[in-house]
Amino acid sequence: MNITGEALIGGIAERGSAGSFQAWDPNLQQHIAPAFNMVDRDQIDRACRLAGEAFDIFRATSDAERAHFLETVAEQILAIGDELIVRAMAESGLPRMRLEGERGRTVGQLRLFAELLREGSWRDVRIDTALPERTPPRPDLRMQMTGLGPVAVFAASNFPLAFSVAGGDTASAFAAGCPVVLKAHSAHPGTSELVARAVVRAVEQCGLPAGVFALLTGTGNGIGQALVAHPAIQAVGFTGSRSGGTALMAVAAARPQPIPVYAEMSSINPLILMPQALAARADEIGKGFAASLVLGVGQFCTNPGLVLAIDGPGLDTFCEAASRALLDTQAATMLTQGIAQSYRKGVELLRGHHAVTTLACLEHVEGKGAAALFRTSAEHFLAHHELHGEVFGPSSVVVACRDLAELRAVTEVLEGQLTATLQIDEGDYEAARALLPVLERKVGRILANGFPTGVEVSTAMVHGGPFPATADGRSTSVGTGAINRFLRPVCYQNLPQALLPEALRDHNPLGIWRRRDGALTKE
């Protein structure tokens, strides 16, 4: 398939008129052909207007039709073949196996949402039957969830497939019946174009309006800001930096009609080593932690950037084991030059910080991420807010606490996080029980005896968390719960059967679970 460097608007490839840029191969440290043309204001406006016009038709499709569409997108992605993997490798520096796995996840997500649509309870159907004899009479009330409207999706740098053009945000928005205007990530425009062409083919094949999907290509913040400000856009999905996410939140809040932003931004994912676990398995935990820290060159939102434990020989053993394991790793290519530069800056800040000891730090290699491990005391951590920020990459800070009370005090000052992980043995349960309420307030997912990297795409997954982990802690961006981000309830009062949406009709034509007078039933 040819990568032409064009945007895709209304199903048609067209050249942007606002300059051009090229992709960058972080391994070879060189630009990759072709040039990508950047979209202008008029093109952004057109893509959004077409999405707005397509919305009513798209959300009027049956769940079965949208399920088929999602499956067709999955098939079309697979049909690109190895070209997709090769291009993604070149643009991201990620290895083949990782990208093949990520393609599998991407296709799996699309199919999971198709299943969800066929199951039907995502609509949260509620029917309160009329009580004509009551004083006052109760009308017939029927409620279901419906799509919010066109969604602006921003592709992630660190998941060129699973959180980009046809990734989790797009899949859940499509499932909800929402058209997607996609802003490609400038780090992998070729990968984006390949997948976007697959989506466009699926749109055509399923006979959907072309406005259901558009690909906008470009660099800088201008396109994103214009996109979020566009009146047709009704929600935003974003995965990226805290500064990028909060900038979009500000644009969304300042609109004449404010809209929800689901930005997944920043998390240091505390790993908490409880005393008994540390006494029993410090060495093993240290090795496991190091492996989790360097996975994907630390470029996961769930990377364990903070370790909390009570000071003592167990913690020393952990630190030694982790340091040894990290010093055995190699600096590896990071996704972009910008990410590599930010990472180096973050590591240098820690290395030069008077309150921080360097436990392990691989030698810096330009464009690469070299593992680093630091140590400080709880007292210093509490006093220095600059130690709380995310350093995106394979770097982590161990915070030694005097006792459980101080450890709890540290968790209390943490900002919102995607995850927190407890290393616990049975003797730690009581102490863990005291800590859990704090963690429940602070994070979206609490793990025991594992490591936070590795996010299952399933029904119960929560990949979310209070600000700044995400813009909106009421949501998850991974798993079937992600569809809820793009839904709102609509109630019908005394509407004749002939005018009711199918899911709300008397004889339950879709055969789905519904809440009838408060009770769940398929009748």
Added chain:
Amino acid sequence: MNITGEALIGGIAERGSAGSFQAWDPNLQQHIAPAFNMVDRDQIDRACRLAGEAFDIFRATSDAERAHFLETVAEQILAIGDELIVRAMAESGLPRMRLEGERGRTVGQLRLFAELLREGSWRDVRIDTALPERTPPRPDLRMQMTGLGPVAVFAASNFPLAFSVAGGDTASAFAAGCPVVLKAHSAHPGTSELVARAVVRAVEQCGLPAGVFALLTGTGNGIGQALVAHPAIQAVGFTGSRSGGTALMAVAAARPQPIPVYAEMSSINPLILMPQALAARADEIGKGFAASLVLGVGQFCTNPGLVLAIDGPGLDTFCEAASRALLDTQAATMLTQGIAQSYRKGVELLRGHHAVTTLACLEHVEGKGAAALFRTSAEHFLAHHELHGEVFGPSSVVVACRDLAELRAVTEVLEGQLTATLQIDEGDYEAARALLPVLERKVGRILANGFPTGVEVSTAMVHGGPFPATADGRSTSVGTGAINRFLRPVCYQNLPQALLPEALRDHNPLGIWRRRDGALTKE
């Protein structure tokens, strides 16, 4: 019971130090004793901190315990006896029957949320069982919804009981396990104090931490802004004006940690008269509309402030019938002087507008709301945005359209609304079908052949809608769905049974519906 004019913080009555004010009797046009002391910054801070400290304990209560608490609040409200009704009548000018009905609704809401807690599926429990044989193995994942944290609730002027101290926002926040810091409405501080003392008694009786509830009393915007800006507050419930709601949205968005605001603000609730219905029942619909318009002196958020129809003899008959019925009504006391003044201003703007014809307008009486009906063309309505705003009170604008296409064009330019009502006969179904997608995008509740005033408190109700009807169209503030506003998901990965929340344990100790590997079950 004595009304002392004090705030209630940490379960203790204390005097505010920031000046004082008195309630106003809108019927007698005079102040009512006693003086109410306004809270200062320190008191606001203390109430919020206590709410923050109470949160973990409160949300750790069992659903049965919180259900009992809600029922105790209901009992304690009833135990106030007639004094509550008498005080509310004096402060609001509303008649006894309305307030007795509203008390019934308030108590009913609290009991409905108690039922919801006992039923248990509000937690949306999801369990994905471990798949240790899979490559990679799937961990055990369990998810449930949990409370967001302390909620700042702003009492509504137009529902001194059902949307004030122990009204819908408070009931749903309590049900979610969230402490409430309540800003009393300055129009009914005595009513607020009586109910707040009932809530405090229930808190004591149920052995809950005193920080679970606080009453803050005062006038002006300062208290509300300090409250929403306080770091302990995690969500806001508000019912009131568009300017008030958007001001709080701005404060919430500007916080270091932005928080959700659920503001129910502004709606003109279009009533759409379809051709066949108009041909068959213009006179009857006109009378019904007039009755809905003047109900509660038009001081309902669901008041029908806009009528859309195709021009012709049917519409003329409707206008005549409605005008006759309105001219038969009497100007009646409005809730506050401010509301009466705003209403008069709104009516004068319409009466003096060059593009508007006055169909009926009762003579103005100071402090009262006199019914008014106006008429304009779709062309004028589309050209004059100032005709789209809410005039809070018994005033409405009839917009005559050339044809269905123009009627649809008018609905397309409307802002978000709480409701839209279709008057339809069978011959109108096809035309209605073309209109429904627009209405579904614009409103939270679509009614057929009724009037929008009258909001059932039930499972399927949606009292919400896109901005500016509410700040967040993904929610309802009435009915059991209101609990979702104050919840967020938390996932537990591989947590030992002993540390899991009860609702997530293997043997389903609460006996509730849970989603297990994607399928609903009570097993």
